[in-house]
Amino acid sequence: MFINNGAVLEINCDIGYKLDGNKWIFCKEETWSSNIGQCLRTCPPIYSTSNMKVTCRHKNQTTENCTDAVDGTLAKFECASYYEDLGLRNMPVHLCHNGLWNQRTPECVPACGQKSVNATSLITEGTTVNHGDYPWQAALYNVENNILICGGSLITARCVTDFKGKIHPRDLYMVAVGKYYRSYNDSRDVNKAQFSSVSIVANKNNKNLYLQEIFIPRQYKGSSQYFVGDIAILVTTKTFTISQRVQPVCVDWKSNYTSELSNLSSNSYGYVTGWGFTSENENPSEELKELKVPLVTYEQCNQNLPEDYEAFLTDDKFCGGYLDQGIGICRGDTGSGLVLKHKGRYYVTGIVSLGSQSPTGGCDSQQYGFYTSVNRYAEEFILEKVSRFKPEDTKMDRQ
Template sequence: MFTWSVLIIILSYSTQCWTHGSLYTDAGKSEKTCKPLKSFSVDIKCNRNGLEVDCTKPVLNGTTAEISCKPFFHFPPYDNIPSFYNRLACVDGLWDYNLLPCIPICGKKNEKSKRVRRIIGGGNTGIGEYPWHVGIYSKRTIRKKTVYSQICGGSIINPKVVITVAHCFESKDPKNYGVGAGKYYRPWKDNRDENAQLRNVEQIFIPESYKGLSNNFANDVAILVVNDPFVFDNFVRPVCVDWTTNTKKDLLKMGSIGFVPGWGVDQEGGKKSAVLKDIQLPFVPYDECYSKSDQNFRPIVNLADKFCAGRTDGQNICKGDSGGGLAFQGHDVHHSGEIFYLMGISSIGPSKTGSCDPTKYTTFTKLSHHAKWAQNIIKIHTSAYKDFNGWSLDS
């Protein structure tokens, strides 16, 4: 039920007023109205008696609404909302069906990306090749000017939420951080990043059990809620997440290859990369990772929320890559083809003379281990969005 302040409207020399979801005229007649239709994921076109109507306001009986998924959203298993759901009618003050949300198309690389030319031993990505990858930036004030420094990576999992690792955040004050999506160049504002979407961090969530080095970086995971939703396009889109253990069993096994992008150090002891790079890292079974790790690194390998991936040939991730998502290609259950699922988050690797050791395996935080914690936060703290199959989308 909507409560409206009485509003006098002069229309065709007659007086009309809205109150409590009904339209009253000077003739004393009243007509019930249907509530406004608003959606983050659905395009809505309304008309009444052949005339276009604004459905973001209460509408009269007889109004119809044609609905379809916005670009970069779909209605699984269909590409768009099927015909038996895509038309609503305002009847006796109520819409005859609920407005159904669409969900984002996830885990798709930008097909239009162009690889410019392979993190240590890695190579340059194409622009927009990993549309879910973001840079996380610390903010400092120097001489009354805000300076941004890229410190970590992260992955978009819904329009308001980025997932990364806890050890990126020395300060827990969200005002000290920003998130850059759709970026290829590392600097916060680079004129060449025509597709960048820059956001402030509104909230930071880290498990209470995370204690850093004193607990071997167990529970090294963090969720960021940004101030404004990302607008999905060719260059900014989420990675797929399966909160069940089904995908983990299929993808985290011997022979699986994961992909991780980042702006981290591109050679041992070197500087951070100026452009986004990526590398392919094979999943490493526990026994092999444990046996080939140094004694002082084995307690981290032993953690229940970690798994190993990497190489021993001098190609690996390094400082600045923390928080980046390790995504594996899996089957799209709704359509033919392959999509990328986020399985791990770059956590801790062995060090060598103060830098990373590209000849050792790296640990990744296992996303499935923190599924319940993450889902609860997403549901509670993106409450302006309705939850639909794990996504928080519609207002």
């Protein structure tokens, strides 16, 4: 085959390939103007997101985003502040080879269970309480009157664990995170707290009826079944911005640490935070408070419970607290998580459910408190629900 002088050759590659060389070459004096380029197979594109920066390097050229990565391209990943992908610690750079990356694309997710290092300390009744020290603490308010209903724990950027007791699917709720002060509109929380209503889904059979995205275990029947399944998942309409003050708590999704987190011995302590009543006759706390809670065995708890409350110690509950010391959970603390520290991180292990009532009708701080076991519901209930509402991430502007 002969090509006439002056002929122009256009080189195009199939989808999934990139041309390495000139797209146009021409014939001059029986010689091509340059060598014919090669079509090199490309790896799937990877883009930077709001949670992760991707930098690609090939032949001394560096670009953000990997749109046409060919063999030998190196992709470097960096998670944004307060996000992490544990796999990146050992393999922060990936290699494109024969059309495939040698590792899975990282997924930078909010770092969980980490307390703020640079928290500002306050002293409340001799106990040091820190702003931002429990960044997973959530508060649930009634939309109509802005009254605090209960606490909760942020487990993803959109989902909060809570107790079922005072939550009714037809009421309207507002979830707040990053708060330190109890009042809904306390000016001291301005520019620190974030708010979102609980997601609402229209009922297809009745356009005037709205149901919120509140999930409750099937076995929950209230007091008639001694509050078995006293746990709820609330899904917010917005994705919270992860920051120093707003971060999720860890959940042992696959029961990897069940033995450690469920070791209810005299040496085991958890921590509960909330805005509950500081005593039976006083007002609820205006600042977020922390209570160190010793965990007790089933046998020890059952032996010391008032007779009327023995039936409430169901197999999805455990006990914690103090006997005859006037220290314990109270109204306003319900729904908050009890967290245990494991390998430097805090895991939510229980949810404040209920406690004994004093003769005057208030909180009996002389008795143990009941906690719904998170481990009992982690995989089959909590994970199954929250996986439907993975926060959407937005790609950054492509270069």
